Amino acid sequence: MKVAAASLRAARFDALGLRRALSGLMVPLLVAAMTFLAALALGGWIGSIALASQWRDGAGAALTVQVPQPAEAAAHGGGSRIDAVSAVLTATPGVGAVHVLSADELSDLLRPWLGVGAERLAVPLPAVVAVQLTGGQATGGRPDLGPLAHRLEDAAPGTLLEDHGMWIDRLSYLAFSLQACALLALALVSAVAAAAIAVATRAGLAARREAIEIVHGLGATDGFIAGRFAHRAMVLAGGGGAIGALAALPVLLALAVLAAPFTGSVHGIVSISDALSALPPALWGGVAILPAAAAAIGFATAQGTVRRWLRRLP
Amino acid sequence: MVRFESVGLRYGRAGGKDAAPEVLRDISFALPEGAFCWLRGPSGAGKTSLLRLMYLAVLPTSGRLTLLGTDVGRSPRRVLPGLRRRIGVVFQDFRLLPHLSVFENVALPLRLAGRPDAQVRADVTELLRWVGLARKLHTPPYELSGGEQQRVAIARAVIARPNLLLADEPTGNLDEAQADRLMVLLRELNRLGTTVIVATHNDAMVERYPAAALRLDHGRLVHEA
Numbered sequence: 001m002k003v004a005a006a007s008l009r010a011a012r013f014d015a016l017g018l019r020r021a022l023s024g025l026m027v028p029l030l031v032a033a034m035t036f037l038a039a040l041a042l043g044g045w046i047g048s049i050a051l052a053s054q055w056r057d058g059a060g061a062a063l064t065v066q067v068p069q070p071a072e073a074a075a076h077g078g079g080s081r082i083d084a085v086s087a088v089l090t091a092t093p094g095v096g097a098v099h100v101l102s103a104d105e106l107s108d109l110l111r112p113w114l115g116v117g118a119e120r121l122a123v124p125l126p127a128v129v130a131v132q133l134t135g136g137q138a139t140g141g142r143p144d145l146g147p148l149a150h151r152l153e154d155a156a157p158g159t160l161l162e163d164h165g166m167w168i169d170r171l172s173y174l175a176f177s178l179q180a181c182a183l184l185a186l187a188l189v190s191a192v193a194a195a196a197i198a199v200a201t202r203a204g205l206a207a208r209r210e211a212i213e214i215v216h217g218l219g220a221t222d223g224f225i226a227g228r229f230a231h232r233a234m235v236l237a238g239g240g241g242a243i244g245a246l247a248a249l250p251v252l253l254a255l256a257v258l259a260a261p262f263t264g265s266v267h268g269i270v271s272i273s274d275a276l277s278a279l280p281p282a283l284w285g286g287v288a289i290l291p292a293a294a295a296a297i298g299f300a301t302a303q304g305t306v307r308r309w310l311r312r313l314p
Numbered sequence: 315m316v317r318f319e320s321v322g323l324r325y326g327r328a329g330g331k332d333a334a335p336e337v338l339r340d341i342s343f344a345l346p347e348g349a350f351c352w353l354r355g356p357s358g359a360g361k362t363s364l365l366r367l368m369y370l371a372v373l374p375t376s377g378r379l380t381l382l383g384t385d386v387g388r389s390p391r392r393v394l395p396g397l398r399r400r401i402g403v404v405f406q407d408f409r410l411l412p413h414l415s416v417f418e419n420v421a422l423p424l425r426l427a428g429r430p431d432a433q434v435r436a437d438v439t440e441l442l443r444w445v446g447l448a449r450k451l452h453t454p455p456y457e458l459s460g461g462e463q464q465r466v467a468i469a470r471a472v473i474a475r476p477n478l479l480l481a482d483e484p485t486g487n488l489d490e491a492q493a494d495r496l497m498v499l500l501r502e503l504n505r506l507g508t509t510v511i512v513a514t515h516n517d518a519m520v521e522r523y524p525a526a527a528l529r530l531d532h533g534r535l536v537h538e539a
Contacts, residue, residue: 015422017413214409217371218470219399220426221392314373314394 016211016225018232022204027197027233028240031298034193035244035290038186042286043252045182047259050280052175056168063131063145065089065152066160070127074156081156082127088155089131092148097132126160190297197233197301204229205309216313226306230299237298241291249287253279315509316345316368316478321377323363337363338533341377345511345526347477350504352520353513355530361513362406364530365480368511369403370394382477399427402471402508404481408463410455416442416466417451423474441469460487468496472503479503481512485519497523 067085074084082100089098101109106128114123145163152159205212212225256278321341326334338360345351353361366372367379370386379386384397402423410419417438424434442448445465455463464487471479481500485493497519504510514520520527529537 015411015414015418015425017411020413210409211411211413214411215422215426216395217369217398217403217409218423218426219395219397221395224426314370314391 014228015215015220016208016228018204018208018228021207022200022229022232022236027200027236027298028243030196031193031237031240031294032244032247034189034196035241035294036248038189038290038293039245039248039252039287041182041185041189042290043248043255043283045179045186046280046283046286047255048175048178048182051259052172055171055175061133062164063133064162064164065129065131066126066162067129067156068126068158069124075154081159082129084155085127085129085152085159088148088151089129092151094134095131096134097130099130099132101128101130190293193237193294194297194301197237197298198305200236201229201233201302201305202309204232205306212310213313216310222307222310225310226303229306230302233298233302234295235298238291238295241294244294245287245290252283252287256280256283315347315349315382316343316511317378317380318343318367319378319380321367321374321379323367323372324375325372336375336533338367341535343528343535345509347509348504348507350501350510350525351512352525352527353511353530354515354520354527355536356515359530360533361530362482363533364528365403365482365511365513368478369401369480370398399423399474400477402474402476402479404464404467404471404479404484406483406486408455408467410463410466410470412454412456415452415454416447416458419455419466420469420473423470427474437473438469441473442466445469461489461492464488464492464496468499472508476508479508479510481510483514483516484512485514485516493519494522 065085067082070082071080073079074081077084079087086098086100089095106125109128110125145161149161152161215225253275257275260278318341321338322336323338324334324336341364353364355361363372367374368381370381373379374387378388382397382400384393386394386397389397411422414422420442421434421438424437429437439448439451442451445468447462447465447469450458450462455466458466464484468484471481479500484496484500488496493516500510500512501523527537528535
């Protein structure tokens with residue numbers, strides 16, 4: 001009698017027989033594939049945000065100053081042009097480190113273009129000064145370099161000040177485009193998942209048409225019938241989403257490990273925990289949310305599809 | 315209780331040159347609460363369509379239909395499910411859900427009404443015992459005989475104590491003894507206050523259980539008695 005009582009419970013009650021009408025692997029597998037792609041797109045989105053901020057902080061905090069004929073006398077005072085430029089830079093507020101590249105460093109820099117022994121060519125080389133800006137100026141937007149350029153020109157005419165701004169702008173545009181593409185990809189896979197769920201729901205409606213009409217005739221509300229379908233679609237899509245997110249995790253980890261040297265987040269992957277921490281927390285959160293998002297898409301799509309279909313009944 | 319005022323019904327689109335013909339025309343009658351009424355007429359006269367209007371499977375295309383105090387044509391769609399739950403129907407083809415057990419088929423109206431589990435179990439078990447199906451609670455309907463299926467259909471129609479009970483040719487699949495048993499049950503429900511309307515072309519049955527009758531012919535009400 002215990003068994004009989006248990007089988008009379010409402011928990012096992014499947015009024016529309018949806019466990020059979022909405023079954024099979026089609027929806028879970030499609031949603032798993034879409035979630036896998038969504039996880040990759042999410043990785044691309046969050047990764048490009050991290051790279052963009054990395055570039056901005058690194059390159060945006062540096063200036064390069066070129067001083068032609070560095071050894072000649074400065075316009076004012078008794079020192080050389082390069083000494084005068086260094087003095088002006090050091091005295092400028094917001095400037096952290098001033099480093100005049102040595103002859104070796106300069107030839108290292110030029111070797112790819114001029115080959116070994118650039119100094120033996122009769123090419124007059126400018127001195128190159130690498131300037132590191134302090135945090136305040138690096139993060140508070142790009143500093144106004146106009147006055148500094150004027151003072152450098154005054155100390156050593158012909159001095160060039162380059163702030164990498166153009167490159168940062170270009171990289172920012174690139175990163176922004178990557179983010180837009182990733183968001184577009186997310187929107188597309190969501191739409192494809194919703195379409196697959198809508199098709200499966202319509203097939204379920206067709207298969208259970210008679211049962212739906214009977215239950216409707218017995219006084220079931222649209223909300224009851226749509227709720228049954230939505231619950232079923234939510235379970236299938238959520239399960240598929242979990243499978244897809246789990247499958248994407250190793251791929252994302254591998255990509256994060258490969259990207260780690262560029263983002264500077266980890267300086268060498270030696271252990272599993274290093275690899276796990278290579279994945280940004282935002283991406284962990286995003287991947288964890290994906291199955292829930294898939295379930296929500298399943299629920300909402302089935303609700304909408306069934307409610308629209310039910311409007312044909314009085 | 316049930317009031318038809320010049321009700322017309324056509325299936326498919328109204329108007330236009332390919333409009334479907336009216337299956338019911340200018341139907342007017344009123345039944346008081348607690349009435350027992352036969353619905354008679356030859357096959358194709360519109361009995362089933364009239365019942366379909368009364369259990370809200372279709373809405374009138376013209377005229378005014380008032381059921382249990384609600385003007386169904388002028389009510390928003392969301393009030394109709396509540397109205398349907400107060401109307402029990404025994405279909406000619408039973409319309410049981412094949413994927414549910416006998417118990418679950420009969421429990422369905424109570425579940426839809428949101429009754430607590432314990433009450434559902436008690437009421438359904440009691441009613442199925444009363445119609446002689448206590449040993450078939452977990453059987454799927456397709457394993458039952460025609461008479462047993464009909465008893466399940468009747469149990470489902472009355473489990474939620476409807477105000478209005480409609481039956482479409484309920485004795486069509488029954489032998490005479492079973493049909494009499496069913497009529498006793500319907501009269502008993504009627505005595506307890508349920509309005510009962512039974513569509514039939516079984517003249518012998520009507521003679522054995524005399525009551526008010528509506529007679530349809532070619533979609534028109536030809537006799538009200």
